[in-house]
Amino acid sequence: MVKQERAARTRRALIQAAAETFAGEGYVLASLPAISERAGVSKGALHFHFESKDALARAVEDEAARAVERIIDSAQRRPGLTRLELLADVMRGLMARIAGDAVVRAGFQMDGDVTRKGSRAFSRRWQAWVGEVLREAERDGELAEGVSSRAMATTVVAATVGLRVLAASDETWRSGSQVEQVWSVLLSGPVARQGS
Amino acid sequence: MVKQERAARTRRALIQAAAETFAGEGYVLASLPAISERAGVSKGALHFHFESKDALARAVEDEAARAVERIIDSAQRRPGLTRLELLADVMRGLMARIAGDAVVRAGFQMDGDVTRKGSRAFSRRWQAWVGEVLREAERDGELAEGVSSRAMATTVVAATVGLRVLAASDETWRSGSQVEQVWSVLLSGPVARQGS
Numbered sequence: 575m576v577k578q579e580r581a582a583r584t585r586r587a588l589i590q591a592a593a594e595t596f597a598g599e600g601y602v603l604a605s606l607p608a609i610s611e612r613a614g615v616s617k618g619a620l621h622f623h624f625e626s627k628d629a630l631a632r633a634v635e636d637e638a639a640r641a642v643e644r645i646i647d648s649a650q651r652r653p654g655l656t657r658l659e660l661l662a663d664v665m666r667g668l669m670a671r672i673a674g675d676a677v678v679r680a681g682f683q684m685d686g687d688v689t690r691k692g693s694r695a696f697s698r699r700w701q702a703w704v705g706e707v708l709r710e711a712e713r714d715g716e717l718a719e720g721v722s723s724r725a726m727a728t729t730v731v732a733a734t735v736g737l738r739v740l741a742a743s744d745e746t747w748r749s750g751s752q753v754e755q756v757w758s759v760l761l762s763g764p765v766a767r768q769g770s
Numbered sequence: 771m772v773k774q775e776r777a778a779r780t781r782r783a784l785i786q787a788a789a790e791t792f793a794g795e796g797y798v799l800a801s802l803p804a805i806s807e808r809a810g811v812s813k814g815a816l817h818f819h820f821e822s823k824d825a826l827a828r829a830v831e832d833e834a835a836r837a838v839e840r841i842i843d844s845a846q847r848r849p850g851l852t853r854l855e856l857l858a859d860v861m862r863g864l865m866a867r868i869a870g871d872a873v874v875r876a877g878f879q880m881d882g883d884v885t886r887k888g889s890r891a892f893s894r895r896w897q898a899w900v901g902e903v904l905r906e907a908e909r910d911g912e913l914a915e916g917v918s919s920r921a922m923a924t925t926v927v928a929a930t931v932g933l934r935v936l937a938a939s940d941e942t943w944r945s946g947s948q949v950e951q952v953w954s955v956l957l958s959g960p961v962a963r964q965g966s
């Protein structure tokens with residue numbers, strides 16, 4: 575294995591170990607020695623790649639953000655979806671990834687962590703994308719009368735964040751069935767019509 | 771002021787100071803000296819009332835839970851509300867209280883904090899109540915066909931948790947307008963009907 579390959583592999587192991595530690599214990603309690611040990615890497619190697627815990631956290635956040643971009647790109651390439659189906663599809667992919675991938679889970683988790691006052695870049699990007707898709711849906715008449723794209727975006731963003739937080743602390747929220755339940759409500763309209 | 775009154779006042783000041791500290795810095799970073807200083811109380815007085823940070827946190831959680839019970843009781847006494855209007859009313863009251871009262875804010879926040887592995891009693895109670903109200907709504911025909919009370923409960927609980935987390939980290943989510951937006955969606959049904 576050439577030197578660059580080995581360095582890249584060490585870097586990936588450190589990001590993975592950091593993400594598992596941040597997701598499990600919270601950013602503030604995570605220690606660099608615990609992370610290098612979990613990665614099977616010396617403390618010197620950790621410091622060669624990352625100058626601080628903050629630098630490691632930023633690397634986790636960047637990789638999580640790229641994973642989300644890929645989920646969005648792949649859903650957008652599926653043909654024949656309405657805007658709401660596209661949103662549901664991306665949210666489904668995102669929640670599955672949060673359940674199965676510590677990097678994405680930690681990236682989202684740190685974004686809402688009061689002990690880590692970050693840029694909120696991750697959730698801002700998610701909010702912006704959801705808002706954009708729903709404005710297009712509104713323009714093309716895909717939303718019911720009386721429902722604004724803004725209100726729908728608020729609901730989708732709040733539900734995404736809520737599902738993520740609930741899944742982090744309670745395993746009954748990790749099955750993926752909750753995303754289907756949320757979209758069964760969002761796609762059908764929950765109030766009985768007058769006279770129905 | 772008699773001795774018991776003074777003790778009760780000190781206890782309240784400590785709970786308030788602890789809640790402000792937990793909500794602002796997170797449970798794990800909060801220090802007992804910072805809390806006693808914020809409360810204007812000696813360290814000895816703090817230890818007289820609370821044997822540990824965990825005991826203080828439990829007092830904050832208990833008081834927050836009682837505040838939520840009062841919000842629910844008061845909404846349930848309002849006449850003429852449908853079940854969904856009752857839920858919207860309670861959620862509105864809860865979000866206003868989270869914005870304005872550090873004890874309720876900290877109580878909810880600690881419930882989703884990975885660094886504090888608590889009993890989740892607070893969010894379990896909220897989930898149970900939301901589920902119960904929606905089962906009654908379903909039984910009485912207040913939900914649209916195809917919407918299960920379970921799916922609606924998941925959506926309401928996820929949205930509540932999401933709004934609370936977003937409000938904690940981003941002040942644009944603190945105005946109360948987001949609750950109205952969520953309920954405008956939940957009460958109307960967001961998908962354009964076929965042929966409409």
